């Protein structure tokens with residue numbers, strides 16, 4: 659397998675067929691709904707909260723609520739429904755999560771999207787949860803992960819997952835590769851390509867997105883949606899705590915498997931970073947959309963599908979040539 663990452667790849671332009679980038683359509687159908695851009699904020703406590711979930715749903719963006727305030731999940735579904743908005747939650751695989759799924763069905767609270775969110779998604783426990791959810795709530799669009807291999811993608815799909823999430827260890831606050839020796843850190847884009855070749859259902863590329871152009875690259879190598887943590891954290895609206903250091907405003911961004919999240923030092927695979935405040939989230943999302951429109955125009959097309967077939971070169975670290 660050829661091994662490369664986002665910074666090693668450049669896509670090669672095709673003849674432009676639009677008169678303005680504004681003609682390029684960045685919309686994506688994912689599950690039962692269509693979204694403005696193929697981007698979802700990471701289901702992490704410093705990236706998404708209820709207020710932002712409402713804003714994302716109201717503005718036709720995809721969101722996945724995190725699972726770290728377990729008791730808040732039912733009231734969250736009710737609140738979103740009262741506002742006429744779609745519902746998208748995360749679950750784990752501990753035994754009480756099976757009971758939680760049962761209760762959602764009994765109380766008529768089946769969400770539109772459910773994401774099974776565990777570090778090592780290629781496991782019998784995850785497969786059991788997939789089968790359980792698909793049997794009890796067949797209408798829910800089920801995302802399962804995280805995985806790193808074609809075998810895992812196939813197995814999760816065969817168990818009933820409607821989409822799989824690919825990426826073990828490429829995240830900015832991830833220390834999985836250091837603590838365990840495993841993961842796709844440093845070759846996440848190649849892992850997406852490898853997994854996408856086996857997939858028959860959509861793939862979410864999760865982790866390692868450092869520049870807006872990486873979204874187009876993830877699409878080129880087979881993703882249908884991109885999950886982003888650090889680039890969407892640290893905005894004015896972000897849930898992470900604000901801190902002032904030497905007169906500059908920073909926001910906390912911590913891993914879901916960090917000591918800060920877990921409240922204990924057990925199986926820690928994440929760290930905390932302070933990221934300089936980036937301004938308004940809505941502005942960043944608009945910029946992402948415009949950059950993606952530009953990507954599509956360079957691809958010589960009018961929509962995201964045109965990215966799938968563009969030629970590319972692999973030149974190590976080439977995106978930084980001339981920049982540093």
Ligand SMILES: NC(=O)C1=CN([C@@H]2O[C@H](COP(=O)(O)OP(=O)(O)OC[C@H]3O[C@@H](n4cnc5c(N)ncnc54)[C@H](OP(=O)(O)O)[C@@H]3O)[C@@H](O)[C@H]2O)C=CC1
Pocket residue numbers: 750751752775776777778804825826827828829832834864865913914915925927
């Ligand atoms: N995308 C990524 O690269 C990673 C993401 N994360 C994120 O961190 C959060 C916490 O993750 P996670 O630790 O899975 O959640 P949990 O602590 O909720 O673990 C889920 C269950 O899976 C078991 N489990 C976890 N890891 C393994 C493993 N490597 N082998 C066997 N069993 C395992 C746990 O048991 P026990 O705790 O007893 O082992 C637990 O029962 C999630 O949001 C996850 O997405 C974490 C690491 C990597």
Ligand SMILES: Nc1nc2c(ncn2[C@@H]2O[C@H](COP(=O)(O)O)[C@@H](O)[C@H]2O)c(=O)[nH]1
Pocket residue numbers: 700701702804825826827828829830831832833834864865866867885886887888889912913914915916927928929
């Ligand atoms: N290994 C770990 N991975 C984590 C942890 N918390 C979240 N994550 C993953 O990172 C991505 C976001 O990546 P980014 O590069 O965009 O910042 C997120 O979606 C998770 O899959 C963690 O504690 N350890």
